[in-house]
Amino acid sequence: MTTTFGKARPTSHSYFSHGLKLHFLDWGNATSRPVLLIHGMQDHCHNWDWTSEALCDDYHILAPDLRGHGDSDWSKGSSYSNLDYVYDIAQLVEQQELDSVHLVGHSLGGTVASLYAGLFPERVASLVSIEGVGGFWWQEIANMPAQKRIRDWFDATREQAGRTPRRYESLAAAFARMQESNPHLSTERARHLTIHGSNKNEDGTYSWKFDNYTHTGMISNFSYEDMIQIWSLVTCPVLLINATEGFEHRIGHDGSHAYFSNHTIETIPDAGHWLHHDQFARYMELISAFLKQHA
Numbered sequence: 001m002t003t004t005f006g007k008a009r010p011t012s013h014s015y016f017s018h019g020l021k022l023h024f025l026d027w028g029n030a031t032s033r034p035v036l037l038i039h040g041m042q043d044h045c046h047n048w049d050w051t052s053e054a055l056c057d058d059y060h061i062l063a064p065d066l067r068g069h070g071d072s073d074w075s076k077g078s079s080y081s082n083l084d085y086v087y088d089i090a091q092l093v094e095q096q097e098l099d100s101v102h103l104v105g106h107s108l109g110g111t112v113a114s115l116y117a118g119l120f121p122e123r124v125a126s127l128v129s130i131e132g133v134g135g136f137w138w139q140e141i142a143n144m145p146a147q148k149r150i151r152d153w154f155d156a157t158r159e160q161a162g163r164t165p166r167r168y169e170s171l172a173a174a175f176a177r178m179q180e181s182n183p184h185l186s187t188e189r190a191r192h193l194t195i196h197g198s199n200k201n202e203d204g205t206y207s208w209k210f211d212n213y214t215h216t217g218m219i220s221n222f223s224y225e226d227m228i229q230i231w232s233l234v235t236c237p238v239l240l241i242n243a244t245e246g247f248e249h250r251i252g253h254d255g256s257h258a259y260f261s262n263h264t265i266e267t268i269p270d271a272g273h274w275l276h277h278d279q280f281a282r283y284m285e286l287i288s289a290f291l292k293q294h295a
Helices: 045-055 082-095 108-120 137-141 146-161 171-181 186-197 223-231 280-294
Strands: 011-017 020-026 034-037 060-064 101-106 124-130 199-200 206-208 239-246 265-270
Touching: 011 034, 011 082, 020 082, 034 045, 034 082, 034 108, 045 060, 045 186, 045 280, 060 082, 082 108, 101 108, 101 280, 108 124, 108 186, 108 223, 124 280, 137 223, 171 199, 171 206, 186 199, 239 280, 265 280
Parallel strands: 034 060, 034 101, 101 124, 124 239, 239 265
Antiparallel strands: 011 020, 020 060, 199 206
């Protein structure tokens, strides 16, 4: 399958991780330095189409769909944890024989990219975290009594078991919901993301591609202290980009920037959590200069 976007024609590919068939887009130019673009929660690889088109002449761009998202398999009978996502990225890097890879991640993808960079510093040339999820929530969960923490997760998971994916009567209705959720998005971008982020059901309705179980996360022994230790092992240059109207407790907030030995922080005004859409020109200026410097 080939998707046309502007001047570039990315190709769709699959790889396997934990027995799951996972999808990624390859924008060609395979002899150039690899740049891996990792999307956020309930997003998909086409969130990066504008970024990919801008960079693909100079870099080898790969944009995966995380498990449970986009055109990748859902993790049936299992939870979705950060380490599962990191493992999948490690498998993609290994199977595609990527080296000196440049990582760019948004939201959850920023967390996944930062963990991979600390676990495998020898494979990573640079790291960009865009509104990456910080460690605050791990600390909050760790401070809860164990019984409450685990029972809350049970309840959240049970609630998802009784929930069916929302169905929209038309693509236009799904598009309206996309605009409501992301008011900064232009009409063109909202339509593009809706088309690539939804499936048409057998009855003619539309549903989002992501698995509802991705909402529940996972209870594990992975703690904020573990995250800090891994972040401290990141040796590559790091660019942390956040927005003035973004979410709270991003990577770079709450003193978390101190755990990256070689970092720069940039804050983009008049932008929300999806700053790579809201202020695209400024965002591209920042990451283009950063990649050019370190590639």
